[in-house]
Amino acid sequence: MHDGCNRTTEGIQKWIKPPPGMLKCNIDAACYAEHNFFCVAACLRDDNGNFVAAFTKRFEGKPAIAEAEAIGVMEALTWLHNSHFVASQIETDCLQVVQALG
DSSP: OBOTTSOBOOSOOOOOOOSTTOEEEEEEEEEEGGGTEEEEEEEEEETTOOEEEEEEEEEESOOOHHHHHHHHHHHHHHHHHHHTOOOSEEEESOHHHHHHHO
16 A cells, blocks of 8 residues: 555554664644644664654645645754754655655
């Protein structure tokens, strides 16, 4: 099965740790068009997979999933900056956003 981000949702995904001493931020979005809102979230973990911090934010509207994912990346970067965290890796499962940033 594929969604609007050109990612596959089949199979088991395994988290890959960042380099030693570094942090990794995983970002995702979820759209609830029938309720006219979407949410973005980010989770920051260390090189052992230990939880460091997280945030979520809710928005009104019905964006395309790739747009919601892009907003999630923007919001996560703002959150990291404002919280004074330095993540060596930022990860999203939306290929369209990754390609747009590359």
